[in-house]
Amino acid sequence: VIDLLDSLWQLLTTKRETSVVQFQFAIATLALLFGVFAWRSIAPRLLDPSKPPTWLAWGRRALRGALVIAALCSSLQYFYGQRNDGQWLHRWDVYHQVFGAKYFAELGYFRTYECTWEIDQQSAKHFAGVEHMRDIATLEVREVEEVVGERDCEQLFTPERREQFVADIEAMWALEGHGMWKTLFGDKGFNGTPFHAWVLAQLLRGSDLDSWSLVALASIDVLLLLAAFVVVAWVWDIETAAIAALFWAANYPNNFGHMGGSLLRFDYVAMLIFALAAMKRDRWALAGVCVAWATMVRAFPAVFAIGLAIKAGAELIGTRQLPREYARFFLAYVAAILIMFGLSLTLAQGIDPWFEWIANIRTHTEHTRGFRVGFKHMFMLDGSLSDDSRFIGWAAKTEHFRPRAAWFWLAVVLLLAPLLLAVRKLDAVTFAALFATGGFVLLTIATRYYYAMMVLPILIDRPLLRDRKHLLLTALLVATAAVLHALRQVNPHVPFQYNTACTAVFTAWFVIVGAQLWLDPELRDRE
Amino acid sequence: MLLWLALLGVLICLGALALRNAGVPRDRVPARWSSRFDLAWIGLGLLALIFAVRPTLPNVIMLVPFLAAIAAWAWAFGLRSAGFAWMIVACSVAVGFGSPEPDVLAVLPVAAVIASVAAIERERWLIVGGLLGYATIAASWPAVFALAWVLRLALDRDRSRFRAAWPGLVSFVALGLITALLPEHGSSASFGLGEPDPAGPRAVGLRWLFALDGNLDMGKRWLDYPAKLEHLRERSDWLWTCAGMLMIPVLVAIRRLEPPRFVAIAGCTALLGFASVDASTWVVACVLVAGRATILIDRPLTLACAGLLAFDLALRALAHVHPAPFLYNIGATSLLTLSVIGLGVALLIQPELKDPVEA
Numbered sequence: 078v079i080d081l082l083d084s085l086w087q088l089l090t091t092k093r094e095t096s097v098v099q100f101q102f103a104i105a106t107l108a109l110l111f112g113v114f115a116w117r118s119i120a121p122r123l124l125d126p127s128k129p130p131t132w133l134a135w136g137r138r139a140l141r142g143a144l145v146i147a148a149l150c151s152s153l154q155y156f157y158g159q160r161n162d163g164q165w166l167h168r169w170d171v172y173h174q175v176f177g178a179k180y181f182a183e184l185g186y187f188r189t190y191e192c193t194w195e196i197d198q199q200s201a202k203h204f205a206g207v208e209h210m211r212d213i214a215t216l217e218v219r220e221v222e223e224v225v226g227e228r229d230c231e232q233l234f235t236p237e238r239r240e241q242f243v244a245d246i247e248a249m250w251a252l253e254g255h256g257m258w259k260t261l262f263g264d265k266g267f268n269g270t271p272f273h274a275w276v277l278a279q280l281l282r283g284s285d286l287d288s289w290s291l292v293a294l295a296s297i298d299v300l301l302l303l304a305a306f307v308v309v310a311w312v313w314d315i316e317t318a319a320i321a322a323l324f325w326a327a328n329y330p331n332n333f334g335h336m337g338g339s340l341l342r343f344d345y346v347a348m349l350i351f352a353l354a355a356m357k358r359d360r361w362a363l364a365g366v367c368v369a370w371a372t373m374v375r376a377f378p379a380v381f382a383i384g385l386a387i388k389a390g391a392e393l394i395g396t397r398q399l400p401r402e403y404a405r406f407f408l409a410y411v412a413a414i415l416i417m418f419g420l421s422l423t424l425a426q427g428i429d430p431w432f433e434w435i436a437n438i439r440t441h442t443e444h445t446r447g448f449r450v451g452f453k454h455m456f457m458l459d460g461s462l463s464d465d466s467r468f469i470g471w472a473a474k475t476e477h478f479r480p481r482a483a484w485f486w487l488a489v490v491l492l493l494a495p496l497l498l499a500v501r502k503l504d505a506v507t508f509a510a511l512f513a514t515g516g517f518v519l520l521t522i523a524t525r526y527y528y529a530m531m532v533l534p535i536l537i538d539r540p541l542l543r544d545r546k547h548l549l550l551t552a553l554l555v556a557t558a559a560v561l562h563a564l565r566q567v568n569p570h571v572p573f574q575y576n577t578a579c580t581a582v583f584t585a586w587f588v589i590v591g592a593q594l595w596l597d598p599e600l601r602d603r604e
Numbered sequence: 605m606l607l608w609l610a611l612l613g614v615l616i617c618l619g620a621l622a623l624r625n626a627g628v629p630r631d632r633v634p635a636r637w638s639s640r641f642d643l644a645w646i647g648l649g650l651l652a653l654i655f656a657v658r659p660t661l662p663n664v665i666m667l668v669p670f671l672a673a674i675a676a677w678a679w680a681f682g683l684r685s686a687g688f689a690w691m692i693v694a695c696s697v698a699v700g701f702g703s704p705e706p707d708v709l710a711v712l713p714v715a716a717v718i719a720s721v722a723a724i725e726r727e728r729w730l731i732v733g734g735l736l737g738y739a740t741i742a743a744s745w746p747a748v749f750a751l752a753w754v755l756r757l758a759l760d761r762d763r764s765r766f767r768a769a770w771p772g773l774v775s776f777v778a779l780g781l782i783t784a785l786l787p788e789h790g791s792s793a794s795f796g797l798g799e800p801d802p803a804g805p806r807a808v809g810l811r812w813l814f815a816l817d818g819n820l821d822m823g824k825r826w827l828d829y830p831a832k833l834e835h836l837r838e839r840s841d842w843l844w845t846c847a848g849m850l851m852i853p854v855l856v857a858i859r860r861l862e863p864p865r866f867v868a869i870a871g872c873t874a875l876l877g878f879a880s881v882d883a884s885t886w887v888v889a890c891v892l893v894a895g896r897a898t899i900l901i902d903r904p905l906t907l908a909c910a911g912l913l914a915f916d917l918a919l920r921a922l923a924h925v926h927p928a929p930f931l932y933n934i935g936a937t938s939l940l941t942l943s944v945i946g947l948g949v950a951l952l953i954q955p956e957l958k959d960p961v962e963a
Contacts, residue, residue, distance in 0.1 A: 568818070
């Protein structure tokens, strides 16, 4: 038994086994979902529903137990087995989060790299060997001296803050992983919203940057996600929570190694899960606050609120009165946004950081990149998709997309049409979850790890193991994870995996949801 | 122009679905509107004919079997269904009406299969058997449609239908034998993973989604087809499992689907899952709109029309960006797989594939 447990531990905690293990979890989940589907289809003919046999209750308990064990194993693989570079702490991103937020008032969005290098040059010279650096304002990579230019960073700090900055550089250096510094300044800086920076600054206030303090801060994400799945178990049921957790861990672009072990990288999705749970429990104001948090830290979760606004608008037009729950949601949403916005203004005394953030994001999203996913990629299929040799470049892809923008928007309208036309026939939780996911896939081009959002459709307001439509749509979602993990073994070309394959399978999933909605706008199992 | 016609077809189908979902009952639509709409649709079909066909003798000759098949379709399923079927055929990128060197004989088995589904609706078993017998020997891939037909007959609850269909089985064998004496024609399919043909830039089949190694559009890391087939053989377990899973919804619905619909769906699903065929063969997908003049009323049928026209539209758009092999090996195969999975989901939920609200 000990040998067996040891082998299991090795399997679940070895990073290079991630794709194999998660593929197997995905296949097992698929088999289970299809099995339950088959049972749900034939059980009404075999059993008298008024007298369920005892073994059925035992079977259900056994299924629940097996699901919980599987979800715990897959979560262990996700939260620990997928850890970054053999270390749980994601030092690369921790640097960005810590220096971007803690020194936001002095450095803003554009001078983090330059001032880290410049001030280090005046003290320990850890980064003397770095040759190239990205100018975050233009995203061009040039010689370090050229990017740094005039050495004026010292003037930005008070003596105490400068001393703290130097100490923090030393603390980051002490985390080891020295090799990463050669390329780290070629990344694209800190891009969180000013409110995200404000939250991080509060967390980092008075905190030492030693390994254990950072691990404790990075654990907040893990705790938030665990809390989110516990809430799902409470509001939906244990089986739904376990299946959602299994999909979460297997979902290919949502690899923990991408952003896990950093600071507040998953709070937005935990908040959206809390929001759905709160809506299901008729706590609409709480839901509004949760969605406001998600919106203020990552902006794109506003698509969730837009979906609910469409639903509220349709109800208003249809019934000539706004249901109270929507009024409560939006009052809380707007109030929370205003409060959070006000708090963010205290970070650098003024609204300028928000304008800077908009400019920064605009530059960032002008062209797509290899790690990004989104429906727009289906209109940028020119050149080689799976090889660097005839790759046309990101700027050329943007150029190719422009004349096709009208077709893109037409496709978006046609793909969203069944959902929008079903707005009054679907309940608020289901509509919001589907619109948030569909809107996110179709309207944005987002970096891979934000596709954690794909867990939301599992949390529609249907009993997962009883509604056969929901079972099938969830099975297809899990199938996307299996397909993408298998594809990784076959074709490791990163832009192909994300730009093309992830986009294609998520779009395909949404097309099938749309087809189901065309056939039955209520999306209910009618058996 | 064909791209715009396909788009128009998609919009009309989706508009009809939107009206149905908005609760507009079918009896609110005056009958004269319905017949005028059918006439307008025939006009669109003629427009598609003009734009699809290069005015050369071989191309016009190649058109004849298709027009005969569509006429059979109109006889069996009504004008509207024939109009949609023709639009799906005309808008197809792969059909080759516009080709400078069309293979006239290659289209005969395709047209025969389309006509055979129409004959199944009319229960003209002699014709069904003859057409399928000829097509199976001429091109091999129609065997999956023939098999689906025999299976459906064998499992039919109405035993009299099976007895009545005996002459069809005889004509299947007879025409098959006669065809075997003719010179080889039609594009054959590859069912196993050992045969090299058709493994080329125009091949379409589920298996090509299991050979995504290396470069996909003949770049530096492009793997040639023998190497792809080698990879496929290594992954054959997964391939056949997935192909088998695609068949499950169809087989579950075998007794609940009407015979022409079952033959159409089972044939197309098996063709995609188990065979690799030349892209032009996939014009046969138009049989998926088999239904008696209920397009724009019956939701599953209307959605099938929209899906097939959207498939044509997407391939036409993709053809501007990526030629073969990506266009067919990956693009067409992915879109067809998506359609078959969508159809499978609908069948699992509602095996009769009737309008869910009315069922």
